Amino acid sequence: MAIPHSFDSVLDKAQVTLDDAIGSTSAAVATLASHARGEERIDTVNFPVEETLVRETVELLDRWKSLALSLVKDLDRVTAEADLQHRRRFDENAGFEDASLLRRKLARGPMKPEAIIADLDAALSASATLDLLFKQARPALSRCFHDCEIHLEGAIKRRRKLDFEIEEVQRDADAVITRIASLRRSLPLASHPDAHPELGEDYRDLLAEQDEIRKRERGLQSDRMMRQRLIDIYEGLAGVLNAQIAAVGAMAGKLTVDIEQRIALLKALALEVDPPSLVAVRPAAVESLIQAFESNVLAGHDLAARKAHVDFVFARRLEPHLLSAPAEVEETSDDVQPEG
Secondary structure, eight states, X not given: OOOTTTTHHHHHHHHHHHHHHHHHHHHHHHHHHHHHSSSOOOTTOOHHHHHHHHHHHHHHHHHHHHHHHHHXXXXXXXXXXXXXXXXXXXXXXXXXXXXXXXXXXXXXXXOOHHHHHHHHHHHHHHHHHHHHHHHHHHHHHHHHHHHHHHHHHHHHHHHHHHHHHHHHHHHHHHHHHHHHHHHHHHSOTTOOGGGSHHHHHHHHHHHHHHHHHHHHHXXXXXXXXXXXXXXXXXXXXXXXXXXXXXXXXXXXXXXXHHHHHHHHHHHHHHTTSOGGGOOOOOOHHHHHHHHHHHHOTTTTTTHHHHHHXXXXXXXXXXXXXXXXXXXXXXXOSGGGSOOO
8 A cells, every 4th residue: 555655756856847947848849939029030049049949848748647647546546455444344355356466455454443444535635736747737837838829820830931032033033034045036046145235234133123123032931940940849749748748637636536535545545444443633735625515515426437437537647558448449439628
């Protein structure tokens, strides 16, 4: 079973990683904003630095998600073990149907209600902290995603404007080529423009104009290529942020139902102990969770079905490789349901 406060170090690491990820994401989005602003050229952009900034941001976001995912799963395992120990008090064969070594070990040694309660208290304390992390992460990541999308729209509009400018320059180039060809056709065969001073000057002017148009087109093409490269970099970041927000929603949704399960189990165990023998001073955050549970008339309602639902959404979003084949094939409307 879980050791009280054993989640503290992981929660501290998750908090630091989340802060770093949000800070890095904000810096990356601010950098994009500086490029998307105005009509200036971006030929001075240091793309290796930009790519490194975004890559490190994505790595921090993935590290945060991995830590949060592990915490949700570890807390769920603690709850499952506590539930098994509680069932063992009424059915000594509970757990033997599972062939896993851990379940067999737990089934051999039923715990006292006070010990199970202590583990649930530790899990609830960690749940309260993790819940606050999710409440911090979701709006911060959503804000970064929204800002990134706005700046990307500005960058894309500028690239589209470059597309139109390039098309216009190419039309000018085609017109000059046509004029040069027409001028050449007007000359007698085997003659040269220099042999006709009045035509030679026009010919040289057209060649100079053609060179200037080509120079303008090269500059526009270079600017467009760099802006497209910048867009590709930050579209990748926007995609990661969108996936992160969905992952946080799935984890927070599961944690909410799991907290209800822990509190319901805690209340069931409290009826089996002698109150004077149980000294439980719970943290304010845990007491707040319990009070919210007690004030919600729907808390604990249809808990098994709701937990099965959030577990499936959680696995489909974050661990699709663990889903069984039928579950993968089955079409549901979970994606369009609002998350609490």
